[in-house]
Amino acid sequence: MPRKVTINYKKTQKVIKVDEMSDWQDAAELLISKMKPGMVIALHGDLGAGKTTLTQYIAKQLGVSKRALSPTFALIRNYVVKRQRSEASAKECRTSNVERPSYVEATAGRRGTLDVGRLVHVDAYRIEDERELLALDLDEELMEPGTVMIIEWPERVEEWVKKQKELIRVEIEIQ
């Protein structure tokens, strides 16, 4: 069944139709193009809508080393983004006058994304009281340099999400 993915960022709205699995790539790419450190991406949608699926596509596209499994048991999972290392090696290359590797050129122009070195995936499904959030230290997680956080079931931690300055709100609906 197709999905309608609505992406709200600041005053802009973009709707992407996900008719088949490979269409998730488009949604992932759009989100990645807007990513910057300290950002929260709130994924709204019913059970089975595709929140974890979209997270997996984002993680894959960013080049994280581990697959983004649904963090149902872990509640919170961290991924290191490989591109950050490309950026680091690019800096090394420049200072040592060695030619930059081509994959760095390929991602040039996406400054914001290149600064993203860490993807934190939170599944708030089992949070019943927002006070439980304190134990997760989400503020501290987000302050780690280069971090972008993706939250499934953001309505469970609404107060915390509302406080975020750089927020992308994604609504996934099964059509």
Ligand SMILES: Nc1ncnc2c1ncn2[C@@H]1O[C@H](COP(=O)(O)OP(=O)(O)O)[C@@H](O)[C@H]1O
């Ligand atoms: N466009 C689509 N058409 C059919 N099935 C899809 C489509 N997009 C996702 N799915 C399937 O729907 C399910 C979504 O599950 P999941 O991503 O775990 O949802 P959530 O995290 O929102 O609970 C997966 O089994 C996935 O294969």
Ligand SMILES: [Mg+2]
């Ligand atoms: Mg999920």
